[in-house]
Amino acid sequence: MVEEEVLKEVDKGLMLPLMEEFYTIQGEGYHKGTAAYFIRVGGCDVGCHWCDVKESWNAGTHPPTAINDIVENAAKYSNTIVVTGGEPLTWNMDPLTSALKEKKLNTHIETSGAYPLTGTWDWICLSPKKNKLPEERIYDVAHELKVIVYNKHDLIFAEEQAAKVNGDCILYLQPEWSVRDKVVPLIVDYVMANPKWKVSLQTHKYLNIP
Numbered sequence: 279m280v281e282e283e284v285l286k287e288v289d290k291g292l293m294l295p296l297m298e299e300f301y302t303i304q305g306e307g308y309h310k311g312t313a314a315y316f317i318r319v320g321g322c323d324v325g326c327h328w329c330d331v332k333e334s335w336n337a338g339t340h341p342p343t344a345i346n347d348i349v350e351n352a353a354k355y356s357n358t359i360v361v362t363g364g365e366p367l368t369w370n371m372d373p374l375t376s377a378l379k380e381k382k383l384n385t386h387i388e389t390s391g392a393y394p395l396t397g398t399w400d401w402i403c404l405s406p407k408k409n410k411l412p413e414e415r416i417y418d419v420a421h422e423l424k425v426i427v428y429n430k431h432d433l434i435f436a437e438e439q440a441a442k443v444n445g446d447c448i449l450y451l452q453p454e455w456s457v458r459d460k461v462v463p464l465i466v467d468y469v470m471a472n473p474k475w476k477v478s479l480q481t482h483k484y485l486n487i488p
């Protein structure tokens with residue numbers, strides 16, 4: 279396929295810049311401890327300074343891959359598929375999730391919500407970022423709000439975001455990994471004083487798995 283055709287396919291969401299895909303244990307949030315197949319899509323311009331997947335940012339460095347190939351592969355491993363990035367909503371997620379749903383797979387997304395919500399999702403993890411706030415619609419449909427805490431000011435941001443989500447949305451505070459020793463005590467105290475929040479840890483990193 280010539281480059282122009284590939285770009286058109288990516289534009290429609292029929293091909294996606296695939297950074298990596300792997301079968302592992304979901305380490306974070308409500309589904310932690312559950313086996314799932316992860317599809318990491320390249321491309322993100324949110325620009326979090328502490329981002330631990332900066333290699334994902336430049337979509338051009340990840341091969342445009344036909345969604346049918348992605349889905350065929352994913353279906354061999356798990357009935358729960360987590361789409362992450364990068365920022366997956368950079369791209370039209372409708373074709374990918376339709377194909378996953380045809381195989382009766384559970385579709386989960388991890389997103390900053392910075393771009394319009396596309397796709398059909400069984401679980402939406404909204405992890406908003408200060409430098410590019412979520413589009414309004416996603417607050418109504420998010421299943422969990424996961425705020426990454428790098429310093430104490432992030433707790434103020436967390437409350438601002440919690441005020442916007444729907445009433446069923448589960449609220450998580452998660453320490454940013456590189457400063458975990460400093461912020462875990464802060465989060466523990468905060469959650470005990472404000473029990474509507476729960477602690478989320480990146481347990482996959484403690485388990486030394488992807």
Ligand code: SF4
Pocket residue numbers: 322323324325326328329330331332334363364365390407
């Ligand atoms: S939104 Fe996610 S992928 Fe994008 S810069 Fe922030 S942490 Fe990294």
